[in-house]
Amino acid sequence: MSPTDLEAPPTASNGDAAPRIGPHPGYISSSNQYASELKIRRMLKENGCDPAREDNYRLQGVQLIDTVRQHLNLPVRTFDTACTYFHKFRLNFRDAEYNYQDAALASLFVACKVEDTIKKSKDILAAAYNVKNPEKPAASDDKIFESPGKIIIGLERLILETIGFDFRTRYPQKLLVKVVRSILGPDQGKEFFNIAYAMSIDMYKTFVPIKRTTFSMVMALVELTARMTGNHLDKVKDFAAARRQYHRPAVLETMLDILDLYVQYHKSTKVGTQFDLNRFMDIKIALNTELEKEFISRHMYYCSRCENEEPSPLTPGSITSPTATSSSLPGDLSMRRTARGQDGTMRFVFDPEAAREEQDTVAQYYNEEYEEYEVEVEEPIPVPRNEHPEGGGRGGYRGGHSHGPRDRGDHRHYRGRRFH
Structure with a gap:
């Protein structure tokens, strides 16, 4: 294999060059000087x-x-x-x-x-x-x-x-x-x-x-x-x-x-x-x-309805004691330790606009697109252990044959997702 083959970008099935996606750039935390x-x-x-x-x-x-x-x-x-x-x-x-x-x-x-x-x-x-x-x-x-x-x-x-x-x-x-x-x-x-x-x-x-x-x-x-x-x-x-x-x-x-x-x-x-x-x-x-x-509010930018709403659930890693772990934490009052326990590096950016622009650019490469599909599968029901196929075993009917759904099979529906 020649060096040019190593440097060539991967191609898609239709012959077009597929975009090369590198490692995740990590998570951004932008500092916030004020809090309401x-x-x-x-x-x-x-x-x-x-x-x-x-x-x-x-x-x-x-x-x-x-x-x-x-x-x-x-x-x-x-x-x-x-x-x-x-x-x-x-x-x-x-x-x-x-x-x-x-x-x-x-x-x-x-x-x-x-x-x-x-x-x-x-x-x-x-x-x-x-x-x-x-x-x-x-x-x-x-x-x-x-x-x-x-x-x-x-x-x-x-x-x-x-x-x-x-x-x-x-x-x-x-x-x-x-x-x-x-x-x-x-x-x-x-x-x-x-x-x-x-x-x-x-x-x-x-x-x-x-x-x-x-x-x-x-x-x-x-x-x-x-x-x-x-x-x-x-x-x-x-x-x-x-x-x-x-x-x-x-x-x-x-x-x-x-x-x-x-x-x-x-x-x-x-x-x-x-x-x-x-x-x-x-x-x-x-x-x-x-x-x-x-007609001035007691607190600026205050909403009583928003205060009564249930807070967003904390991530499992946020319950960890700060003195017992060295995981990276977000650095402001607007992003609470959401990246703890996730893969990637926490980076601190002073300019919120630059951080938002970078997140929007990176997000399009990591969005998962999928479609729902439904498959019909025919699955036979096995014979119960306490019954004999001919009716002569323990728990069966004498001299007779049992007829039921287990003789015909059963149709079940399964739902799933196909990722692209």
């Missing part, structure tokens, strides 16, 4: 999370990140990134599959690398241990951190795959400084800014950072601070009216999400203990009244 309230609720429902337990784990995990961050003198930018990864990771895994404290520390470990404030996994574990046990501090090279360190490193890969290797996050504190200075000036808004800054830390105990843009978060913080202090509300409204990117429904939803945190978990926040609980409730009533007056 409906998407978050459906993902929590699919995970089977108890709402009270889920809120408790979320609050404690963010508080642990903040405490360790302060102990290691890490910037608030690292805190923002760690909390964002922590929320996305918890939306993709059940609480029973991991320890929320390990997930929080692993998120901080990844955030330190992303924000160029690198810390070793044992350094983070030692800081968390020393915060809980100040009377018996331990060094980072202690042997007690060897096993937990391996768990943190194992969760690191899962967090990277969960976020789709997309390290973009939002930092509202930097823009908050500029907005407060623009509204109140550089010297008059110090006390105002301190309250708004503390509120920006409390905000990461909710899902607001993965739902809203930076500007919407900042304007919600500024307006809510003005309503709580009773100062400069008119200046805030004038500033918002002059900005084209200002979106009132997004700001209202953000403020109500933060108020829900202060009303339900009053003592678990920084700002909640500085004001009376009735003050938060009065502001919440006023904002709800504005929603009804302007």
Whole structure:
């Protein structure tokens, strides 16, 4: 056989060249920076999370990140990134599959690398241990951190795959400084800014950072601070009216999400203990009244009928514990681990349009076309064991012959599919 014969493409039966189909290119996951309230609720429902337990784990995990961050003198930018990864990771895994404290520390470990404030996994574990046990501090090279360190490193890969290797996050504190200075000036808004800054830390105990843009978060913080202090509300409204990117429904939803945190978990926040609980409730009533007056939905892009629909069944592989497998996972909130347990490679693409175009091009080569057909088969029924063909055996009729369908055969219909 000549080399030209090896390179020639296969030919079809009619002489035309058949298209050559290579190996499956794998599965694509495109990162998604934002998630709606409906998407978050459906993902929590699919995970089977108890709402009270889920809120408790979320609050404690963010508080642990903040405490360790302060102990290691890490910037608030690292805190923002760690909390964002922590929320996305918890939306993709059940609480029973991991320890929320390990997930929080692993998120901080990844955030330190992303924000160029690198810390070793044992350094983070030692800081968390020393915060809980100040009377018996331990060094980072202690042997007690060897096993937990391996768990943190194992969760690191899962967090990277969960976020789709997309390290973009939002930092509202930097823009908050500029907005407060623009509204109140550089010297008059110090006390105002301190309250708004503390509120920006409390905000990461909710899902607001993965739902809203930076500007919407900042304007919600500024307006809510003005309503709580009773100062400069008119200046805030004038500033918002002059900005084209200002979106009132997004700001209202953000403020109500933060108020829900202060009303339900009053003592678990920084700002909640500085004001009376009735003050938060009065502001919440006023904002709800504005929603009804302007006919604005409480949550953007929300559908109550869609929330009540049954969630799509999980794949068998998605029940596997994340710490016990190294299978590839999708990396965003819109594609939940659908490729686990399937053959092929998971690839992460940042451009959703390019990913969709590639999937459409590849799909035409892997679509299975078939037609249904019906075949009639004549199948004789065998003689039962407890009867003799001539009727003289056990269970038969004496001196007679049995006549029935078994003497004539039986016609049965079979349905099937022919694949092309």
